Amino acid sequence: MPELPEVEVVRRGLEAHVLDRTIESVEVLHTRPVRRHLPGPEDFAARMTGRVFTAARRRGKYLWLPLDTGDALLGHLGMSGQLLVQRPDAPLERHLRIRFDLGDLDLRFVDQRMFGGLSFSEGGAELPSELRHIARDPLDPEFDDAEFVRRVRRSSSGIKRILLNQTIISGVGNIYADEALWQARLHGDRRGDRLRAVDVALVLAAARAVMTAALGEGGTSFDALYVNVNGESGYFDRSLQVYGREGAPCTRCGTPIRRISFMNRSSFFCPSCQPPPRARPWPRLSSATWAAPTPA
Numbered sequence: 001m002p003e004l005p006e007v008e009v010v011r012r013g014l015e016a017h018v019l020d021r022t023i024e025s026v027e028v029l030h031t032r033p034v035r036r037h038l039p040g041p042e043d044f045a046a047r048m049t050g051r052v053f054t055a056a057r058r059r060g061k062y063l064w065l066p067l068d069t070g071d072a073l074l075g076h077l078g079m080s081g082q083l084l085v086q087r088p089d090a091p092l093e094r095h096l097r098i099r100f101d102l103g104d105l106d107l108r109f110v111d112q113r114m115f116g117g118l119s120f121s122e123g124g125a126e127l128p129s130e131l132r133h134i135a136r137d138p139l140d141p142e143f144d145d146a147e148f149v150r151r152v153r154r155s156s157s158g159i160k161r162i163l164l165n166q167t168i169i170s171g172v173g174n175i176y177a178d179e180a181l182w183q184a185r186l187h188g189d190r191r192g193d194r195l196r197a198v199d200v201a202l203v204l205a206a207a208r209a210v211m212t213a214a215l216g217e218g219g220t221s222f223d224a225l226y227v228n229v230n231g232e233s234g235y236f237d238r239s240l241q242v243y244g245r246e247g248a249p250c251t252r253c254g255t256p257i258r259r260i261s262f263m264n265r266s267s268f269f270c271p272s273c274q275p276p277p278r279a280r281p282w283p284r285l286s287s288a289t290w291a292a293p294t295p296a
């Protein structure tokens with residue numbers, strides 16, 4: 001599944017290649033990727049035709065391309081989606097679903113499994129209303145670190161669950177959450193309201209660092225005309241410390257990495273560097289509680 005750094009690479013590629021281009025025609029080859037556009041695929045194509053892309057924006061793993069009308073093309077890559085900028089004469093991809101003719105270029109949405117999709121967001125140029133509930137991500141210059149620390153420390157959820165909560169922080173994803181927690185030496189079950197501010201700041205800095213590193217490694221392709229993203233890119237495998245390393249020694253202390261199931265997925269962690277939270281002892285009862293009742 002594309003993670004945030006890969007989506008950011010796609011955003012930069014789109015910014016480099018499709019701005020100021022007019023959509024001459026739109027071909028919807030499969031209706032499923034435009035299922036969220038309720039008036040149907042013909043209406044989708046009609047609304048997009050003749051419009052001009054004016055920017056390429058992102059919030060978490062959602063991308064949107066504002067149009068000259070103040071509306072936007074909104075997209076999510078899902079599990080296997082790709083947005084490709086191609087020459088019009090390039091052979092059609094096997095899983096090509098939607099094709100935008102931009103004159104001397106094509107913008108193509110290719111998606112094998114079709115969990116992703118595109119939609120037309122009315123008035124969505126600044127921020128599509130569909131995304132209003134999604135928080136900024138840690139690579140966003142306007143992300144508010146202090147507010148994030150406060151919100152985590154008000155939550156009784158485990159820190160990993162908080163990192164995956166898109167209304168508090170977006171785009172972190174399962175892999176980066178595990179990596180950031182390992183860096184910060186925190187077990188994912190540690191409750192937000194029992195963490196010190198310094199620990200929360202540490203895990204946020206770690207998430208930002210691993211995502212920035214992946215962006216650097218994945219950013220090599222963005223100058224190319226062919227803008228590609230898929231789950232198999234493998235560029236992050238080289239730098240992963242815990243994710244997918246069950247049984248391998250922790251690179252910090254040598255203890256075998258453990259895997260546990262978590263929200264239908266997996267969590268990887270080092271049981272020595274990231275000890276699970278201890279159960280709190282029962283509050284000590286004051287002696288007054290135990291005083292014999294005074295006779296009435």
Ligand SMILES: [Zn+2]
Pocket residue numbers: 250251252253254255270271272273274
């Ligand atoms: Zn360790």
